[in-house]
Amino acid sequence: MTDRDTGAALKASSPRKAWNLFYSAGSLIFNLFSPSVDEKLTRSRREICEGCALTDPEDRRLYRKIKGEAYACGVPFFKKMLRDPKREGCGCYLNLKWKKRFTGCPNGLW
Numbered sequence: 830m831t832d833r834d835t836g837a838a839l840k841a842s843s844p845r846k847a848w849n850l851f852y853s854a855g856s857l858i859f860n861l862f863s864p865s866v867d868e869k870l871t872r873s874r875r876e877i878c879e880g881c882a883l884t885d886p887e888d889r890r891l892y893r894k895i896k897g898e899a900y901a902c903g904v905p906f907f908k909k910m911l912r913d914p915k916r917e918g919c920g921c922y923l924n925l926k927w928k929k930r931f932t933g934c935p936n937g938l939w
């Protein structure tokens with residue numbers, strides 16, 4: 830039985846939670862301040878997310894519309910700061926993340 834089966838990853842220790850918070854906050858800072866990529870790469874990343882079938886522990890797709898044409902990877906970061914980015918999504922605002930150079934999918938899909 831794996832961590833995924835037991836949900837043990839969500840009952841993470843304090844150091845693990847601190848790391849997750851650090852990772853998520855760091856990703857957010859990179860999103861805000863890194864330079865932009867060209868439209869072709871932005872579109873390519875978007876297409877990967879649109880086709881992403883990964884789900885969170887509640888079996889909801891990580892790729893989700895949050896409002897209007899705004900999309901996020903999992904529950905938006907500010908609604909849940911302590912998380913396992915691989916299993917629950919990074920919480921990033923994807924419309925911004927797709928355009929930024931020093932960003933990436935928490936599951937390595939782009």
Ligand code: SF4
Nearest residue numbers: 878881892902934938
């Ligand atoms: S960033 Fe990665 S895990 Fe999140 S929705 Fe896009 S492809 Fe899926």
